[in-house]
Amino acid sequence: MIDVEDLVALVRNYNPRSDADLIRKAYAYGLRMHDGQVRKSGEPYFTHPIAVAAILTEMRLDDDTIVTALLHDTIEDTRSTYSEISEQFGPEVAELVDGVTKLTNLQLSSAESKQAENFRKLFMAMSKDLRVILVKLADRLHNMRTIKSMRAEKQAQKARETMEIYAPLAGRMGMQWMREELEDLSFRVLNPEARQSIIRRYVVLQKKTGDVVHKISGDLRSELDREGIEAMVYGRAKKPYSIWRKMQEKDLSFSQLSDIYGFRVICGSVDDCYRILGAIHQRWHAVPGRFKDYISQPKSNGYRSIHTTVSGRDASKVEVQIRTREMHEVAEAGVAAHWSYKEGVRAPNPFAVDPADWISQLTERLDEEDHDEFLENVKLEMYLDQVFCFTPKGDVVQLPRGATPLDFAYAIHTRIGNMTVSAKVDGIRVPLWTRLKNGQSVEVITAEGQRPQATWVDIVTTGRAKAAIRRSLREEDRGRFIRLGQELLRAAFEHVGKKSGEKALRTAAKLLGCSDEMDLLAKVGSAEMTARRVVSTLYPDLATHEGPEIDSNRPVVGLGEDEAFRRAPCCQPLPGERIVGITWRGKGVVAHAIDCPALAEFESQTERWIDLQWLPGRHAAIHTVSLEMTISNDAGVLGRICTLVGEHRANISDLRFTDRKPDFYRLLVDVDLRDVEHLHVVLNALEADNDVAQISRHRDKNRQP
Missing domain, CATH: 3.30.70.260 (ACT domain)
Structure with a gap:
């Protein structure tokens, strides 16, 4: 267990002005509150909060966040209270501890619909203070590092939850190192055989090729020295899960992978980044299609870097990332860069983008989407990379990789998306399902009266577009349901000899808990509520006594005594629909639905038309x-x-x-x-x-x- 003075020293390494007494006080309080509690491994429980605090010192976070880490389980697991923490450590720390407690109690690995609602609450909590999720991510990282002491089924549950939620969340917030470690720790639990297979293959490759990382790092340094560029070079093999995911996504074998190794070159200026890129491309062949310039087009989480893949030593392909020191700090710390300290003062980084902007975009849509849609869209926005396209005026539109012209249209404005009929990419008309690429110019063609189609939901990629399309479809469906509800209620009221007037509908809506008559009609039309229930609410005596079943040979009013009756096979009218009869010599009367196109043939033969109505009551299912x-x-x-x-x-x-x-x-x-x-x-x-x-x-x- 880390000693309190060691923890204080870790904080003072980056923040000499840290309030050491506050940290010591929180350490002593947490130790006292958790006294006698043990973890599944048998260790004292307080070793966990200390370890979480130590992880946060690596991100150079402020005193309040470190104190929150030490106290983050006290409200949930001890006799400590919110008011006591607020009194001793201040309201800000109390709010942070309470926020972490609420996140812990969300049980994100529950059933999918409940998970969606909990995911919504998670983002709402994040929007209040992002440090809450930083503590929670550090908490999850330490729990995953020590997961072996849990039961097997609990390990699997936590690993799935981490893989589906916390790992992509860490990545989306810019903390790529944490995402990779969380994914690999989860991979070790969920698929240990596959992970061991990757490690074994990597060891065999090392034996065959030697220490490739050391050799290629040396080649890069030599090339930079020749150009007179000062920079640091780091190389590493990628994590087993990262390799496994690429094998699955691209359906490749281990031997077919081109970038098992990754290298970073960290320099002093943006100019040096492009000089380094030129030196590398002069020395080695660039792999086509594997160049990305995130300096000129940063990712939405502030990430900036140049990525290129080249054929290195022995024709092996390696990925090289080139960035400045400030860019590297953002790439490593992500959102934590907003809170990091240097020499006792907050050190704002010009390349850091506040992820609160992203969270606010999500929370703006909370009231517009149902729970499952929200969960789907959040996952989409966390997992996907970015592409950058241009409007005809040259404005940049940032979209997830795999986005289509429809996503582009909705990114501009919902109204533009709803009215889209086609699109041009780089001046050429393309289908709406075309996948956009970096740097393309997109022109959206619209038309008044155009409405979103149901198939568009499967075409678009962004959560914003999916939500707008579904909202429009629901509004359109509501109009259709209202019209259908009117017809169903008219028929149901006629069955009991009543009329479905405005006053009757208003009274029924009030009795059945509907907001108004339109809400009642929509529920009936969508089969959420039966027309029979509405009638029985207003006229219980009439509705419960439907009488005997209607004679199927004469189910309508308006026939002569000896006239035979049958339904027209072209429109197949049903009881409850408006009908008209056409007489046929030797065939009796044939009933058509009032909107049947076949009736046009008899417009000039009005003498053959008979006014018919279905008898009210219970018809047989024939x-x-x-x-x-x-x-x-x-x-x-x-x-x-x-x-x-x-x-x-x-x-x-x-x-x-x-x-x-x-x-x-x-x-x-x-x-x-x-x-x-x-x-x-x-x-x-x-x-x-x-x-x-x-x-x-x-x-x-x-x-x-």
Whole structure:
């Protein structure tokens, strides 16, 4: 366990003006509070807060953050209270300790929907004081370093949580060294065989080639000396997980990897960076497509560096990163660069970008997205690298790698994105799903009246674009649901001999806890609430007594005594829909939906038209409707679809395939239903299934009565 004076010395190495007495006081307080507590390894528990504080001294953080590290588990695990810490160490430290406690209690590895809400809370906590997440990341790093003392299942849970959340978060905040270590520690738990395999192959490679890092570092230094450039050269083999991820992403074997080794050249000025780049490219061949200039186009977390890959000694490919000392501090410390001290004073770094700007962009969207969308978009923004494109006026738009012209349009303005119809990249018209590359000029072409399409969600990459598209689709769906709800309620009220007037709807909305009539109609139209429930709320006596089942031979009002009745096969009208009858000699009356295109043929034969209405009451589930579906071509999908239809008390009377492809089937399914409300319930249930790509009511105008 690190002694208190050793900890004080670690802080004073970078901050001679540190309040040593405050640190000693926090050390003694934490030691007293955790007295008698032990970790799973059997060590005194207080060894953990001290280790977290020591990690934070490596980031040159301020006294309050170091004190917070020493006290970060006191509120949760001891008799200490917020008010006591505030009284003894000040309100700022108390707020930080309380923030870390809340993050600890989030249980981020829970079920996905709950995880999304907790992720939201995590970012809200970060937005108040970023030092909270710095302490939490250091806490997680030490726990991962000592994870072997936990049960196997607990190790796996913590490792997955670290890999999915904390490691990418550290990387997104600029602390790449911490991200790499967290990933590798998680990799050791989650896939130990793969990690050992990478290490064994690396050892074999070293035996075959010798100490490549030392040799190439020497070559680089010699070249810089020849050019008279002062710089430091560092080389290392990449972490096992970094190698494994590249093998998986690019489907490569270990022997095919081109950049197992990485080198950094750190110099004094930006001019020297480009001189070093020139010297390296003159000495070795540059690998095409592997050059990135993050000095002229920095990453959103402030990262600046030049990356190039060259064919080095023995034709082996190596990556070289070139940066100044100040750039290197930001690359190593990330967000912590905002809090770092030198010689007792805060040392602002001109290259550091406040990640609070990124957090504020996320939190602006909190009220616009549901929990799962928020989690998806946060992960997207943390994991993806950046590309930089230009507007026709020369303005730079920063996007994640893999972004499309649609992402570009939404990055400019949501209204521009919603109205996009096509795009030009470097003057050439391209599909909206084209992946953009660094330096391209993008022109977005818009049109009034254009609306986002459902397929756009799969085209775009950025969280902002996905959220805007889904929001627009929801608004459009709401209008459709309201119209459908009006029709369903009209039919349901007519079944009991009532009218669905504004006053009735307003009263029902109030009784059912809806905000207004439109909210009620939307819920009915989306099958969130049944029309029957609305009617039973207003007229319980009428709704509960539906009477006997309607005679299927004469289910409508308006027929003559001896007239036969049947539904038109072209439009397949259902009880609850408005209908009109057409008389046929020797065939009786054929009922068409009021919007059936086939009725146009009879416009000049008005004498054949008969006004018909469905009888109010309970109809039998014998009215066949054809549904057109596109489903995944996977084992068990068709069986599950059939079961789903049966669960909603509908019967499949026929099924025929219209198209078969390796990845999907297109088919027509005839389903026997009661009425239009029954149809809507079945459609919504099928549409919600992940393996149903498309479903709609099929009407064949060529089918004759």
